[in-house]
Amino acid sequence: MSAAQLAGYCDDHLHLLACAAARRSSDVRAATSVGGLLSLIRQGAREQAAAGGPGSWLRAWGYDDALLDERRHPTVAELDAAAQDVPAVLHHITGHVALVNTAAGRALGLAGGELLIERQDVLAGVPRSDRAETVSGVAAVLADLAEANITICTDATHTNDLEALELLADAAAAVPTVSITAMVGAGRLASLGDRGFGTAVQGAEAAKGGPGSVRIGHAKVMPPHDDDSAIAALVAEARAHGFPVAIHVMDIDTLDATLDALEAHPLPGPAVESDRIEHCALALPEQLDRIAQLGVKVVTQPSFVTRRAQKYREQLSPTEQEWLWPLGSLLRRGICVTLSSDAPTVPPDPAEWIEAATGRDLAPAERIDAETARRLCWRSGAGR
Template sequence: MSSLSLKADLLLYGGRVLTLDPARPTAEALAVAAGQILAVGGEEELRPLIAAHTQTLACDGRTILPGFVDPHLHLFAWASHFCGTDLGTARSIPEIQGLLARDLSHISTGDWVRGYSYDEFFLAEKRHPTRRDLDLVSLDHPVILRHRTGHAAVLNSAALRRAGITQHFTPPAGGSVERDPLTGEPTGVVYELEKFLRTVLPPLSSHDFTAGVKQASAELLRQGVCSFHDASAGNTLEDFALFRRFNAEGLLVSRATVMIGIDALPQLVDAGLAPFSGDERVRLGSVKIIVHESRGTLYPEPDELAEMVWQAHRHGFQLALHAVEEGAVCAALNAIEHAQRRLPRADHRHRIEHCALCPPPFVDTLVETGSAVVTQPGFLYFYGDKYAAEVDPQLHSWLYRTKSLLECGVQVAGSSDCPIAPLSPLTGVQAAMTRRSRTGTPLHLQDRLALRDALALLGCWPIWSCLIETS
């Protein structure tokens, strides 16, 4: 406990403090001074910290938790969602059309209409909207919908023209355009084209984007997330500077660690920036690489991926490899294993982001390479019905594993991946404990965590994978 010569600004008492510290798992009171926790302990133990200026607050038996650490979310993408139409609750294509039409009155003719977070699985039609569906919303506005995963989008005819996506368009490597099988014309549905689309869409106004960041930051605080990793693969040093600016302006309340996309690695090296440069409020994080399968092909190709991983590894950076499918997870682990053989690093803490399907042989590689898994337990609640319908039941024991990985010695941390799913750390705790969807569908109940472990999954365990033990 801190020295009793210091005095508290705030004393919480009469509650149940869950410390997540095995040496003292619970306490009755908590003292705060200068915005930091001064001490935890019994009420009588902390009474000497009270001074004339101390505010005391009776908790009446309520539970007090440590702040959450979210090691994987996308702050700027989330901020952008506040500037568009939320389609996450839509359950049919006409409902999507109605929500977009409602917002058209606020958008000038010719300006982009942006919708976010639809998912065809939850639509009555069980399909993506098409350009024709969105043309019924407007022919005078370019309209774009982003899938809730961020890996697909739908454009109306005006948006396709603006983007130059025609019958003869050749998508970048790893991307694809759905086409009418009779005419060859784009249907409006595109996959893995986010990087390309960012070059087409005009940026949000500074006013709207700043307001979105402020709203997202306030929501982080409201839900108790005190520290987060921004896991956006498109981040550059310019984005890092923007995070620092928002922090200096007081818009960021929680501490931010900013991943940098692999394309910006030469910038980091040329600038002489060391891993985790910055300060306690905003610092550089991992180097992010997206590994995914498209139409049976892996992107990046294994040799290219191995070289990317090697370059970041040899320069001392932590890697965060987005890998969802079994083949992508295998390729990511192989690349880490290859880099470690060339240059062993005892405490690299490379991370597999998502690791949605993790068969038993991969667990040994995770342990042998010292790699961590950053998973999303909340997905089991929000999207568990989709997994139950689309994933072979025999593979449910591989799906978003936690307990079974921990028992094998793998470092595991839980995150939200917001805005791919709602922030809601308490829903993540619930999902880690129950492994049931929002309708109650079970998904391999044997991997459920006890309450304290579920809290630690989103509380103190991310500290290791985020390298913030001393913060």
């Protein structure tokens, strides 16, 4: 596909700050075994110790335990041996979990031997780049999007608050050719003050007369620690602030809880935008019928079907594989769909999404034609 054909595409679900952080991290995506992963950690720790001196942390990113030969995470002892005394944080490619060695765990106040970290409040204690460096990193990510002819993007990060939106707006000032909409965590809407859905947030440069701004998007609902019982309360909180919601859904049980919450807390009056389901990785046919009845939009990532095919074949039954990452079934029900990357987990490359949507091996009944797939990379999507 030519650059001209890709012009104007939208990545409707990515994570700009995570993309910038991944660029600053040791990239371990090439590891295919625990031994290979530890070798990369060992090399990164040596480089970090030489460059940063005492107290410097190693941040590595991009491993997937399900795709390593051993199908497991490294142990604490293995990480300790590889990183030595350098505090090391190893981020899973999904961004939802991280591993820490003993030195990092001690600095974060964790109990001895605790390894797998899913709590964002704990990971927030890892030292970060200063604001200027972070803005510069996000601007570099936006420049890459522009180079790929992606001119619109939606940051779907559940930890976003007003401070994060202002930071993104400063980065947008440097790359005004990419329009940013950013979600805000459903539990963080109070940080916006009187700013509502669809309004603009300006950064420091914009306040000085620069062009940078970010549109406030949906309230992002991320069930804490996979506690689906929290979804209804977060949807209710979003409604109290006048926001449509975008709910993270990766399995059938979470989808059931999501649909129950949306039915219990409908959008009031004529909505400016519909609610969204993010991912929709597994869905029963009757659940898809409910999505259609509710008029909810689905923002999905077809690249996962091809990039994680081995994992799905090993971990899902043949019947579950037929329910995996529905696409054709959504469109046949008239559901509005857009394709996206979930970057940095998957590269923001519309050509890859289209190829995955049209040529997937798992659940081939969900394939769609190339022209439809191309249309789904635009913000408007397809269906109603």
